[in-house]
Amino acid sequence: MIKKYIKSIVLATFALTVSSCGDELLTETPTENVSVDDVVSSGEIYPDVLDGTIRGIYEMMFQTGTGGTTAHEDYGQKGYDVISDLLSGDVALARNTYNRYSRVAQLIATEDFTINTPNYIAWRYYYRVINACNLVIESLGGNEAVITDVNREPIGQAKAVRAYAYFYLSQLYINEYSAASTVLPVYIEGNDNAKPQSTTQEVYELMISDLEQSIVLLDSYSRSSLYQVNKDVAKGLLAYVYASRGEGEDNLKARTLAEEVINSGAYPITSRENVVGGFNNVEENPSWMWGVDLTIDNGLDLISWWGQMDYFTFSYQSFGDRKVIDKGLFDAIRDNDIRKTQFYNDATSSAYLMPLNKFYHEDRTFRGQRNIEADYIYMRVDEMYLLSAEMAAKEGLETEAKNRLKDILAERFEDPADYAYVDALSGQDLLDEIYLQTRIEFWGEGKSYLALKRNKETLTRGENHIYLSGESIEYNDDRLTLEIPQSEVQNNPFIN
Numbered sequence: 001m002i003k004k005y006i007k008s009i010v011l012a013t014f015a016l017t018v019s020s021c022g023d024e025l026l027t028e029t030p031t032e033n034v035s036v037d038d039v040v041s042s043g044e045i046y047p048d049v050l051d052g053t054i055r056g057i058y059e060m061m062f063q064t065g066t067g068g069t070t071a072h073e074d075y076g077q078k079g080y081d082v083i084s085d086l087l088s089g090d091v092a093l094a095r096n097t098y099n100r101y102s103r104v105a106q107l108i109a110t111e112d113f114t115i116n117t118p119n120y121i122a123w124r125y126y127y128r129v130i131n132a133c134n135l136v137i138e139s140l141g142g143n144e145a146v147i148t149d150v151n152r153e154p155i156g157q158a159k160a161v162r163a164y165a166y167f168y169l170s171q172l173y174i175n176e177y178s179a180a181s182t183v184l185p186v187y188i189e190g191n192d193n194a195k196p197q198s199t200t201q202e203v204y205e206l207m208i209s210d211l212e213q214s215i216v217l218l219d220s221y222s223r224s225s226l227y228q229v230n231k232d233v234a235k236g237l238l239a240y241v242y243a244s245r246g247e248g249e250d251n252l253k254a255r256t257l258a259e260e261v262i263n264s265g266a267y268p269i270t271s272r273e274n275v276v277g278g279f280n281n282v283e284e285n286p287s288w289m290w291g292v293d294l295t296i297d298n299g300l301d302l303i304s305w306w307g308q309m310d311y312f313t314f315s316y317q318s319f320g321d322r323k324v325i326d327k328g329l330f331d332a333i334r335d336n337d338i339r340k341t342q343f344y345n346d347a348t349s350s351a352y353l354m355p356l357n358k359f360y361h362e363d364r365t366f367r368g369q370r371n372i373e374a375d376y377i378y379m380r381v382d383e384m385y386l387l388s389a390e391m392a393a394k395e396g397l398e399t400e401a402k403n404r405l406k407d408i409l410a411e412r413f414e415d416p417a418d419y420a421y422v423d424a425l426s427g428q429d430l431l432d433e434i435y436l437q438t439r440i441e442f443w444g445e446g447k448s449y450l451a452l453k454r455n456k457e458t459l460t461r462g463e464n465h466i467y468l469s470g471e472s473i474e475y476n477d478d479r480l481t482l483e484i485p486q487s488e489v490q491n492n493p494f495i496n
């Protein structure tokens with residue numbers, strides 16, 4: 001009886017969507033399901049019901065159609081990872097048989113607010129997540145709720161996930177941090193009416209407040225599954241927020257948070273073996289801080305991240321929409337680096353520079369995975385090592401920066417002599433090397449775009465891009481930033 005009730009709560013929460021504009025884009029809780037407003041009273045009797053409401057939000061992160069369309073690019077967070085990787089230029093669209101992502105790779109979609117992918121689907125997805133979090137928080141007493149043993153962890157998770165959604169909105173829709181710029185409407189109440197655009201400073205203040213509270217609320221929380229946010233994930237998210245703003249003491253705050261995650265001892269650096277182990281199983285990758293254990297019951301197939309990136313999955317990557325590493329980036333990987341072997345290095349093959357040895361279904365049978373059971377990764381501890389190194393280098397703490405960089409490289413080279421060159425680096429050369437290693441380490445994981453904007457870099461597309469090959473593009477080029485979608489402009493009277 002209780003399990004059936006929890007399922008109803010999950011379905012009700014999952015059905016809650018938001019677009020921060022007109023009613024035609026807002027789906028209220030279905031009347032046949034339990035309203036989220038009932039969660040607080042139900043939770044007093046059945047605390048597990050509260051976990052169910054949060055689970056519904058996490059499901060949005062990997063389900064298809066959560067961006068409000070049936071597009072094959074609409075499959076949750078990993079879909080936006082692919083989009084941002086293409087925008088960063090580190091993932092090259094080398095062949096485009098089925099025309100997926102072509103307007104993203106050509107930087108056409110980001111200049112036209114009428115194009116749904118990626119403008120509308122990303123906006124709809126992240127604001128949908130925000131609305132669901134707001135409804136959960138509201139049902140548990142609101143943003144200023146009195147914290148109890150019942151609502152502590154659900155509020156902590158909901159605020160962290162709300163901040164996660166605002167963070168990605170701030171990266172995708174804002175060229176660069178400017179405190180007074182106004183782009184994103186801020187919503188902290190569920191199913192709220194259309195709001196004007198808040199200043200970017202206000203958006204950041206909300207993210208920081210949410211994550212700081214989350215870290216406290218989740219201090220003693222022991223999660224049952226990796227898809228749940230714990231305090232380390234919240235610290236990782238807050239580190240990214242501070243690093244992306246990069247003002248005053250922000251870099252030091254980001255480094256401190258990254259160091260706290262590292263020093264927790266909970267997550268080892270991704271081993272040399274796991275770097276070429278497929279990135280397909282949460283249980284076999286102890287470096288993963290946040291991810292989801294997918295099973296066939298989740299119903300993912302053609303429309304999925306694996307379908308877009310894995311040669312061994314029956315989908316686009318194996319049929320002709322080839323996403324490969326940028327040739328210039330591949331050439332920058334040192335020959336003795338294990339990560340060089342992640343990519344198929346046969347220039348005569350149609351699979352040239354595909355990540356055949358980085359991302360793959362464990363059976364490694366060509367088109368063998370039809371229904372997705374390989375897992376999704378959202379964050380791993382190696383991000384904290386390289387983020388700490390970057391922040392330390394930016395603040396002149398070069399010894400600390402080099403040590404964290406070498407911690408990673410020690411697992412990527414067999415001979416310490418191969419990375420001894422790091423000791424001689426300083427100033428901009430050190431920063432450039434950390435940025436390069438970040439791009440190499442997290443290729444295809446949705447982190448390159450964040451690093452590009454954080455470091456205010458200029459990307460130059462390699463020769464293997466079928467679109468805009470050889471073109472140099474600055475981090476704040478309008479073509480690298482998504483447009484507020486047409487539906488929002490039409491239905492929100494506060495947006496020009």
